[in-house]
Amino acid sequence: MNHLFPILTALAYLLSFGMYVRFLGAGNKLTGRLGTLFLGLGLITHYFALWERSRGLHTVPYHDLYGSMSLFGWLLALTYLGLELYHRQRSVGAFVLPFILVFFLAAHLAPADRLSPPAVHGVIFALHVTLSILAYAAFALSFVLSLIFLGEERLLRSHKVGDVVWRLPPLELLDQMSRSSVLVGLISIAIGTALGFVSVDRLPGQNSFYDPKYVITLLVLALYALYFRLAGSAAWRGARASKLCIFNFAIVVLSFTVVNLYLSHSHRYF
């Protein structure tokens, strides 16, 4: 397999990370713009790396754990870039890029599994998986934003206003960014789950609708809907909502790991 695209992607993400860190540390606008540029380039080469890997293995990217992780990293980068452009705020990049890098490198440094093709095919199934992973990526992003919120809030409350606090987004904006991200996740997971039920329904023969994954997915959906509702209220806006968001993401991680690997029969890597 050609390693050009993975190397270019890792390089672009590393450069983007370096630029974002420099931007956060020194406040130089040019480095912030370069961070965005390298992230954009990384997204393009990452896409081709995913495409090449899938072509080489004759399967979809989410067929194995590594492919799913790489796709997750790509969607995380895409969601973050969208959020950055929408809210015109670059100082979060330094915190998000490590996650993107870890998922990308973990996926591409490990050898690919040669598994049998998935039982379900088709556009609806592909959309179901892609939207589910997009939702996880958006939730991961809101998790990072909530962590930043709590850190910044603690610094402001303890009057430790150092260099970084002046460059981080205002608390209110972090809150908005987190809610935007959760909204993307909620819409994606709602549509993705519905499409999942449709694709199961279209399978020939009798199919079980009682997979533990369904239960936890519905729980995640309900918890994030609750977060979205509460985060908009005056009493919850701020630290409480951020803590709830972090708790919700712990459930997502549980769904992604324990439920996928040990409890679910049909959901291995998404």
Place this chain on the structure above:
Amino acid sequence: MEIVLVGLNHRTAPVEVRERVSFTAEQAQRAAEELRARGILEETLVLSTCNRSEVYGVPPESSHECAPGLSTFLSEFHSVRPDILGVSLYHHYDREAVRHLFRVAAGLDSMLLGEAEILGQVREAYKFAHEQGATGPVLNRLFQGALEVGKRVRTETELGTRPMSVASAGVKLAERIFGKLSDRKALVLGAGTISEQVVSQLRDRGIAQLQVMNRSRERADDLANQFGGKMVGWGEWDTALQSPDVVVSSVSAEEPVLRRDIVQRAMAARGNRALFLMDLGVPRNIDPGVGELYNVYVYNTDDLSEIVQQNRNARESEIPKARGIVDEHVSKFLSWQASVELVGLVDALRTKMREERAAFIRSRMEPMKHLTETDRAHVEKLMDEMLEKLLLEPAERLRGEKELRRKIQNVEALRDLFLSNREKP
């Protein structure tokens, strides 16, 4: 094509002198016209702010020679005795004048290091002089360079980003919590000078609603009217604290006026919506326990002063970076200036040689009677070709090679060597 600068600023002149030598727009225009009409300067620009009055110009002759005339002119123009003005004025020439302007535009020469207003003032002064036709190629280039320096220093360094007063630090902190303050509400307790400073900062940021509460209703009313706010009665905490996002307190009181129970009740009534409290009173006006409440941020004078000190240090640490940008642009400008002068010198040399060529050939060929008219024309043509070859190549190299222009340090010396005074371009 030299540059001269004569002026005074907050470092060299007290406010009593500065206010007498400041220029209104109309005065700046008149001064520029007179300076050019009297032949003191060919290009002129007056930069006048509350901290400085400076005249930049391109003199017809040497910049050192025109400086005394310029000082006398300023003295006459503002009717200030030369001995009073003389001790406050500074004179800078060429490189130093360029460096001074670039430092001014960068905010390095400001009373408040890195302040942003000066760049706008330089831009306005340049725009005004340019529209009046008072500037020419040299000052145009110089001021465009200065604006570029100011912009770069503000985007590439942190010289002007952090608040340097307690009032602005408090307002900036409020922005760290709420983002833009344009849709926020503020309550000001007390109507003294400090409150006024904060209110002014909040107004500059377009605060949506302003309430003023003071023991003296009259003063509260005055401040509210001055800034387009409204007055609330002293002690009506439950109503007063319900809507604001920012509370600024600066009242004289022995005991805290905002007790924990008052704020706790208000927070419950407002559904725990975030509240930023700036306590600028000494003794403190806000019970320290208020800071423990959910979504409440309290900063007192000491907290804010500490932030201002940190920011001052941070700004000072950015000076070397800003100086680097200034130096880079000074070199760039001087290189451009030298290139224009050198090319002008070579052109003048070519013109001079062409003029002398005719007389030289005439006198040398006079005894050569055997030469026909065609031969003479041929010799003249060869001579022209040789002169062109000798001078065209250096002229082209000067236009194309930046490094070569940089190496030639003293254009004036070259001019003196090859051209007599009357022939200087």
